[in-house]
Amino acid sequence: xxxxxxxxxAARRLGSAAAxxxxxxxxxxxxxxxxxxxxxxxxxxxxxxxxxxxxAAVLLLVGGGVVLQTVKSPALSHGSHLVTxxxxxxxxxxxxxxLNTLDETLNLGxxxxxxxxxxxxxxxxxxxxxxSLEG
Amino acid sequence: MAQPQxxxxxxxxAPDAALIAAWRGGDEQAAAELVRxxxxxxARFLAxxxxxxxxxxxxxxxxxxxxxxxxxxxxxxxxxxxxxxxxGGNVLKDHGRRAARYKVVPLTEDEGLIARDGDPHERAxxxxxEARLAVGVGQLPRLQREVFMLRAQQxxxxxxxAAALDTTTGAARVHxxxxxxxxxxxxx
Numbered sequence: 001x002x003x004x005x006x007x008x009x010a011a012r013r014l015g016s017a018a019a020x021x022x023x024x025x026x027x028x029x030x031x032x033x034x035x036x037x038x039x040x041x042x043x044x045x046x047x048x049x050x051x052x053x054x055x056a057a058v059l060l061l062v063g064g065g066v067v068l069q070t071v072k073s074p075a076l077s078h079g080s081h082l083v084t085x086x087x088x089x090x091x092x093x094x095x096x097x098x099l100n101t102l103d104e105t106l107n108l109g110x111x112x113x114x115x116x117x118x119x120x121x122x123x124x125x126x127x128x129x130x131x132s133l134e135g
Numbered sequence: 136m137a138q139p140q141x142x143x144x145x146x147x148x149a150p151d152a153a154l155i156a157a158w159r160g161g162d163e164q165a166a167a168e169l170v171r172x173x174x175x176x177x178a179r180f181l182a183x184x185x186x187x188x189x190x191x192x193x194x195x196x197x198x199x200x201x202x203x204x205x206x207x208x209x210x211x212x213x214x215x216x217x218x219x220x221x222x223g224g225n226v227l228k229d230h231g232r233r234a235a236r237y238k239v240v241p242l243t244e245d246e247g248l249i250a251r252d253g254d255p256h257e258r259a260x261x262x263x264x265e266a267r268l269a270v271g272v273g274q275l276p277r278l279q280r281e282v283f284m285l286r287a288q289q290x291x292x293x294x295x296x297a298a299a300l301d302t303t304t305g306a307a308r309v310h311x312x313x314x315x316x317x318x319x320x321x322x323x
Contacts, residue, residue: 003319003322003323004315004319006264006322007268007287007315007318007319007322008287009264010264010265010268011183011268011272011283011284011287011288012287012288012290013265014179014182014183014265014268014269014272014284014288015178015179015180015181015182015183015184015288016179018178018179018182018188018191019175019176019178019179019182019191020175021188022174022175022178022191022192022195023192024170024171024174024175025171026192027170027174027192027195027196027199028167028170028171028174029167030196031166031167031170031196031199031200031203032163032166032167032170034196034200035163035166035200035203035204036163038200
C-alpha cells in the first residue's frame with residue numbers, strides 16, 4: 001500500500017471508534033432539552049455579559065472623551081493658558097503698565113465707541129487705541 | 136410478458152431541508168431527527184481533528200446547539216452536514232482556546248480515537264499510522280486541517296468544501312495539497 005492510500009485509509013478511520021461509542025439518542029435528547037430551556041442569547045463568548053460590560057465601559061470612556069473635547073472651547077482654554085503664563089512672568093512694573101493700558105482702553109470704549117467710528121477719533125485717541133491693540 | 140412486480144415502496148426520509156424548515160417552525164422532533172442523522176459524522180470529524188474522548192459528547196452537543204440557533208443563517212450554500220462540520224470546527228477552536236490542550240491529545244486505544252476492528256496485525260499497523268496521523272492533523276494550521284478532514288475523512292468534493300468554508304475551490308485544493316504533503320512527511 002503506497003503512502004497516499006495509507007494516508008487516506010487512516011484518515012477515513014480517524015475518530016471512528018470514539019464516534020461509534022457516542023449514544024446518539026442521548027445526544028438528541030440533550031440537544032432538544034437545551035434548545036427548549038436555554039435562552040437563545042447564550043451564544044458565543046464575545047456576546048457574553050462580561051464582554052458586553054467591557055465594551056460598554058470602553059465606549060463610555062471614548063465617547064465621554066470626545067464629548068468633553070467638543071464641549072470645551074479650544075480657543076478659550078488656549079488663550080487663558082497663555083494669559084496665565086504671561087502674567088506670572090511679568091514684573092510688578094510691567095503688570096502696572098498692563099493695568100493702565102486696560103484702563104485706557106476701557107475709558108476709550110465707554111466714551112467714544114457708542115457714538116463714533118474710528119474716523120471721528122482725534123490723534124491722541126487713535127494712538128491710545130493702537131497702543132491697546134499692540135498690548 | 137413479464138408481470139410488473141409489486142414492490143411496497145418504503146416512505147422516503149424527509150430531506151434535511153424539510154426538517155430544517157420544520158425546526159424553524161418549532162418542531163423539536165425535526166431537530167432530534169437531524170441530530171440522529173448527523174451527530175455521528177460530527178463526532179468522527181471532531182475526534183479526528185483532535186477532540187479528546189472525554190470532551191467529545193459535550194463538543195458535539197455544543198456544535199449542534201449553535202447550528203440550530205443559527206439555522207436562519209444557513210442558506211443552503213452547501214449540505215447541512217458540511218455546514219454543521221464547519222461549526223464543529225469553530226466549537227473545537229473555541230474549546231482549544233479555553234483548554235489549550237486539544238492539540239496534544241494522547242492518541243491511545245483507550246481514548247477511542249483509533250479503530251479497533253480487523254486482523255490484529257493489520258490493526259496494530261493501521262493503529263500506529265492512525266495515531267501518527269492524528270498527531271500530524273493536530274499540528275496542521277486550522278484551514279489545512281479542516282479541508283483535509285472534510286476531504287479525506289468525510290469524502291467531500293472541493294466545491295462543497297469551498298462553499299462551506301467560504302473560500303474558493305482553488306484555495307481548498309491548495310490547502311489540501313499542503314496538508315497531505317506535511318502529513319506524508321510526518322508519516323515517513
